[in-house]
Amino acid sequence: MRQRIIVAGASLGGLRAAEQLRAAGWDGEIMVIGDEKHPPYNRPPLSKDVLAAPGTAEEALAKLAFRPRRNATEIQWRLGTRIASSNLEAGTLTLDGGEELGFDGLVVATGLRPARVAVPGPSAGRFVLRTIDDALALHTALVPGARVVVIGSGFIGCESAATAASLGCTVTLVEGNTGPMERPLGSALSRGVRHLLAGCGIDCRERVSVVACLGDESCSGVELSDGTVVDAEVIIEAVGSMANIEWLAGNGLDLGDGVECDSHMRVLSADGKPLVGVVAVGDIARYPDVRNALPARRVEHWATPSDTAKIAAPALVAGLGNRPPAEAPSPLPTFWTDLFGLRINGIGSPAHADETRILEGEPLDPEAGVAVGYYRNGTLIGVVNAGLPAQKNLQYRQLVLDAGALVTT
Incomplete structure (x- = not known):
């Protein structure tokens, strides 16, 4: 019987x-199980392109869906299927309907779900934004003139x-x-972003939180911690995420914040x-930052x-073949927003800096072009730039890469 690897989670990870x-040479079974009914798709456009000009879920998927690479053959997809529990020692998963599946190898890729605001x-x-269905449901409410409160910045x-304001909504x-x-x-560039948002008509409420949603059957506004009330028919909750780890309970793992892994993405007891x-990939995985010597x-x-995935898959295949994993690369985090x-554009680990330095431009005017360097113990660990040419982003990326190489040698 062919060995089987189950990938728990059918999103991008x-x-x-x-x-x-497959690229690592695995020729056994691969089964991918995901609770969404949709195949893997690109999430970043959900809060921008899909909200601004969506169609049906099928039309959105046609634009956002990923197609597996040509080497990724003979993969079984079990979509719209939730994993209820697991027994890692026995090598079994139990699905919602009671079906039990055995595995030789497991990839934990169940990702995150949106956190909700715990107020009366x-x-x-009230809306969240994580899936195509979330985006399409929210878009129906973002009509011109709608009063919108976004909780979380x-x-x-x-x-x-920004998208709601561009659609003609009144946004707080x-x-x-x-x-x-x-x-x-960091605080300096954050103030520049606030200046940009406010200049485009968004009412930014600083250092306050929502203590209650108002209304009878549907929301009519929110009460803030400073005692003020903001009228709104649409509430968007954007207060972070929670890792989908419940199905891993009872296996003796540290699940305090996602799934703890080593530098090879192997799940730790x-x-x-x-x-x-057993390995993990994506934003459910908690792994060490070897590049910057961070926890x-x-x-x-x-x-x-x-x-x-480039680290976890070869390590898993090596482990199933009773071989030690090869030396793993150290990922360089990157992010962007529009x-x-x-x-x-962000490069590296700015949130873990103990010092910031302005490399060029003025943070309060990001549209004119700005770059901020983020340092830890005197070493550059990240750069954020805005309004600069693409070539500048590449130059700053190389600076962060070079600095990280010095830390690890």
Whole structure:
């Protein structure tokens, strides 16, 4: 009987894992199981392109769906199927309907789901944004003149607010305890983003949070922690994510924040030893930042599924063949966002800096072009630039790469 690897999760991480398993020489079975009914698709456009000009789910998928690479053959897809539990020692998964599946190797790629705002009030009129279906449902509510409150000022919150404003909605952004994208950008550039959003008509509420949603059967507004009330028919909750780890409970893993892994993306037991035949990919994986000598953390960026799959798949195949994994590359995180036509590019690990330096431009005017360097113990660990030519982004990427090479040697 052929050996089987099950990829738990059918989003981008699951697809990239399946592709990389074939590239690593795995000729056994590959089964990809995902709870969404849709095949893998690109998520970043959901808060921009799909919200602004969607059609049906099928039309959106036609534009966003990934096609497996040519080497990724003979892959079984079980879509619209939820994994209820697992027994890693026995090598089995149990599906929602009770079906039990055995595996020789397992890729954990179940990703994240949106966190919700835990406040009293009606649920109708409240939206999150993670899937195509979420985006299409929200778009029906974003009609010109609609009053919209966006809770949370991270990437999804700022992008959703910008898109809603561009559609003719009246938008209030409730920032919470930090400014717009302040964690990855730092305070100086965050103020520049707030200036951009406010200049485009978004009412930015600083250092306040939502304490209640108002209304009877459907939301009519929110009450803020400073006692003010903002009227709104549409509430977008963009307050972070939660890892989909419940199906892994009972296996002796550290599931405090995603799934803990080593530098080869091998899942670790609670005593810190790698499990045989189990790896993780994507933003559910918590892995060490070898490049910058930082502790294990999750990285919620678009490139993470591809970066981690390139490490996890060869390590899994090697382990199933009783071979040690080859030396693993150290991923360089990258991210970007678009706000009212302004592209902001991030390289490295800015959120873990203890010092920032302006490399060029003025942070309060990102549209004119700016670059900020992020340092830890005097070493450059990240750069964020905005409004600069693509060549500049490549130059700053190389600077971060060169600095990281010095840390690891």
